[in-house]
Amino acid sequence: MPCEVNPRFVVLYGSQKGQAESLAEGIAEVAEEHGLVAELSCLNHNEKYNLEKENAPVVFIVSTTGDGEPPDNALQFVKRIKKKTLSTDHYKHLCYALLALGDTNYANFCNCGKTIERRLQELGAKQFYATGYADDGVGLEVVVDPWIEGLWKAIKGALSKMASDKTDVLKGEAGDSPKETPDSSTLHVQLNLLGITDHQSCEPIKASIETLSKFASSSSSATQTAVSDLRPAFPAGSPVLASQCCGPASVSTSAPKTQTGNAGVPGVSLAASLTCSLPPLSESSLNVPALPPPYLDVSLQEVDSVEQIVGLLNKESLHAAPISRAVQLTRGDSVKRALLLELDVSAHPLATYHPGDSFDVFCPNKASEVEDGLHRLGLHDQRNHRVHMSLRKDTKKKGAQVPSYMSQNISLLYLLTWCLEIRSVPKKAFLRALVEHTGDGVQKRRLQELCSRQGNADYNLYVRDSSLSVLELLAAFPSCSPPLSLLIEHLPKLQPRPYSAASSCLRYPGKLHFVFNVVEFPACSGRPAGRRGLCTGWLFDLINPALVLPEKEESSNSPALPKIHVSLRTNCCFRPPSDLSAPFIMVGPGTGVAPFIGFLQQRELERKENPEAVFGETWLFFGCRHRDRDYLFREELEGFVSSGTLSHLKVCFSRDDQEGEEGEEGEATTSAARPRYVQHNLLRNSQHITDVLLKRNGYFYVCGDAKNMAKDVNNALMEMIQTELQVDQLDAMKTLAGLREEKRYLQDIWG
Ligand code: FAD
Secondary structure (H helix, E strand, C coil): CCCCCCCEEEEEEECCCCHHHHHHHHHHHHHHHHCCEEEEEECCCCCCCCCCCCCCCEEEEECCECCCECCHHHHHHHHHHCCCCCCCCCCCCCEEEEEEEECCCCCCCCHHHHHHHHHHHHCCCEEEEEEEEEECCCCCHHHHHHHHHHHHHHHHHHHHHHHHHHHHHHCCCCCCCCCCCHHHHHHHHHHHHHHCCCCCCCCCHHHHHHHHHHHHHHHHCCCCCCCCCCCCCCCCCCCCCHHHHCCCCCCCCCCCHHHCEECCEECCCCCCCCCCCCCCHHHCCCCCCCCCCCCEEEEEECCCCHHHCCCCCCCCCCEEEEEEEEEECCCCCCCCCEEEEEEECCCCHHHHCCCCCEEEEECCCCHHHHHHHHHHCCCHHHCCCEEEEEECCCCCCCCCCCCCCCCCCCEHHHHHHHHECCCCCCCHHHHHHHHCCECCHHHHHHHHHHHCCCCHHHHHHHHHCCCCCHHHHHHHCCCECCCHHHHHHHCCECCCEEEECCCCCCCCCCEEEEEEECCEECCECCECCCEECHHHHHHHHHHHHHCECCCCCCCCCCCCCCEEEEEEECCCCCCCCCCCCCCEEEECCHHHHHHHHHHHHHHHHHHHHCCCCCCCCEEEEEEECCCCCCCCCHHHHHHHHHHCCCCEEEEEECCCCCCCCEECCCCCCCCCCCCCCHHHHHHHCHHHHHHHHHHCCCEEEEEEECCCHHHHHHHHHHHHHHHHHCCCHHHHHHHHHHHHHCCCEEEEEEC
16 A cells, blocks of 8 residues: 655744744644644754755744844854855745744844844745734734644645646746745745645635735734733634533533533622633633643652752852842832842852843742642642653654753752742643643633633633733632643743842942832732732842831841842843943833943943043933832932933933922923823933934933833834934834944843
C-alpha cells in the first residue's frame, strides 16, 4: 500500500515571555488535524532549519520587546537577515506568513515583526497570507484567533501554488507570469483552494475570503477589551457543542435558565458572576479551544532531610542587599501609597549603578497563598518532598521540555514559593485543561463557557480584568481538582519585578533608592477580599514595622530591616546625555519621577565639580493628585530649582480644584485653564520643547505609566510638532520616529 505523506510547513518563533512560542506550539500541535506536518523551531536554533533552501511555506510568529527590539531568541536571526551583503533575490524561493505580536501601549508596535517582514520582502520572499498584527493591549486573540483560523487554507493554497509553479518550471514556462504583489498572491492562494484536497472541509471560496475580511476588520477595529490568550481556539470547522468536545455528556450546552446558578449551588442566584452565567451564553453552543496535550510526569519523593534539597535562588548574579531605610512619601489614604526604600549595596555588584538603570527584586509568593494552594491540591503533607519532573513519553505536545528554570532538586514548597507565578491570570488553554479535572456538571459547563469564544466577554470581565489568580479560581470551583503537573505545565515562571533607581551612587555612595506604589486589587466576583500586588505587598509587609511615616521623625530604635535579593538590569539608553551642554526634558508623573531624581542628583554633583562648564537647560514635568499628599520629592525638586540644577519645574495636580499650576516661575492660572496632567503642561510649553528637540539637539525622556500617560505624552508631542513646524500628522510621526532612532526620545515605561 502506498504510504501517504502529509505536506510539511515550517513554524519559526521568536518569543520573549513565551506567548509567541506558545502560539507556535499550538499551531504545530494541531497541524496534523489539518493534514499537515509542522516543523517547529525557535529562530535562534538555526541548525534546525534552513531558510536558504526551504521549499515549504514558512510561518513566523514573533513578538516585540523593550523599545521595539526583537526578543532575545530572535536577535541573531534579525541580525543575519539585516546584512547588507544579501542580494535582493536571496529569499526569492521563500513563501511566508507572519504573525506579529505587540502592545500598542508601547512605542514601536510589533516592530520586530515589521522589521522581519520588511527584510523578507526586500530579499524577494513572497507573502502567502496577510500579516497579522496582534495587540496585547486589547487582547491578542482579537487578531490571533481569526488569523490562525484562516492560516490552514492559506498554507494549503501556498503548497498547491508552489507545486504548480514547480510544474510550470519543469514545463519551461517559468517567468511568463507577471510578478505578483503580496495581495494578488494572497488572492491567488485563496483561488487555489478550490483546487486542493482539504481533509477537513471543502467549503466554497467565499468562506475563506470572508475569513480574511473578518480578520482584516477585527484587526483594524480592535477596540474591545479581549483576552490575551496564549493558546487560542484552533477551530477545525463549524462550532461544536462543548459536550461533544469535552467528553462526558453531563454538561448541557443549552442549559435552561433554571439550571444556571452559582456553580454547585443551583438556584441561589441568577445574577451573572464568575461562577454563574445567564442566557444567551448559558444556552449557547460553545467553541472551546483544543485540549492542550499534557506533557509532564510529576512525582513527589520523600527525602531523608530537607537540607538535601537545594533550591536556592540563583547564585552568580543574585545577591542579598539589606534594606537600610523605608519611608512613606505620601500622606492620607486618598492617594496611592508611595514608599521609598534605601538598600545598602556597598558590598553588592549593584554599587556602581548609573542613573537610568533599574534592578530586579526577587519576591516569593505569599506564604498564606502557598499554604492554601498545598491544601487545595491535597499535598500539604508532602510539602517538603522533592519534586521530580520528566517528559511524558507519549506526549503529543510539539517541542515539549521540562521547564528549564526549575531545578530537579527542589521541594514542593520551594516550587510553589519561588518558581511558579501562582498569582498569574489563567489563560483560556489552562481553563480548558481544568475542565477535564472538574467533577460537577454546572461548574464544568461554566469553565467551558469561560474558555469559549462565546464566553469572551465573561472571561474578560471575571478573569482577565479582575486579575483573578488560579487559586482564586479554584476556590470558586470547588469540584475542580487539577494534578500538580497541570499547574507546572500552565503557570509561568515567577518573574522578578524591576524598579528604577531613584538615586545617584555619586550622591549616595553604597546606597540605592527606589520608589514604588503599593498596588491594590479590589475585591470582585471570585475574590471576597482585596489584596495587594505580589511584590509591592510583600515589600510593604517586610518594611511596615520600621516604616517612617511623613509626620514622624526617624526613630533610632526602630526594628532592623531585612535583606532582599536584587540584581542589576543595566539600561544603556535611558541615561542623561553624555554631552553636558545638551538640553533635556524629563516627563515623570508619580513614581515615574524616580530615574530623574538620579539624573538630577548626578547633574548637581557634575555642576559642583565643573564650575566652568556649560550645562544644557533641564526641564522636569511632574504630576500627581494633590500638592499636599502625593507630591513626591517636593523638597528635593525645589532644592534642584534653587541650585540651578533644574532649570524648569512644571508640576500639575489632577485633583486639586482651586489651585493654579505650581511652577518655579510662580505662574498661577484659573481653575478652568489649569493643566491637570503632564501632557497639558507640555502643550503649554510647546514652543520651548520643540525648540529644545528640533533646533538644539536636545533629549526627551518619559518614565512611568505605559497605559495612558506615555500615549498621551506621545500624542502631545505629535501635536506640538505639527503646530510648531506646520506639518501634517504623517510628517510629525516621521519626525518623532527620527528622534527615537537618534535615541533622543527615550521611554522607560511600565504598567
Ligand atoms: P503584581 O502582583 O505583579 O500585579 C501587577 C498588576 O497590577 C499589573 O498587571 C497591572 O495590571 C496592575 N497594576 C496596577 N497598578 C500598577 C502599578 N502602579 N504598577 C504596575 N502594575 C500595576 N514600579 C514602581 O512602582 N516604581 C518603579 O520605579 C518601577 N520601575 C519599573 C521599571 C521597569 C523597567 C519596569 C518594567 C517596571 C517598573 N515598575 C515600577 C513596575 C514594577 O516592576 C511592578 O510591576 C509593580 O511594582 C507591581 O508589582 P507587584 O508584584 O506588586 O504587582
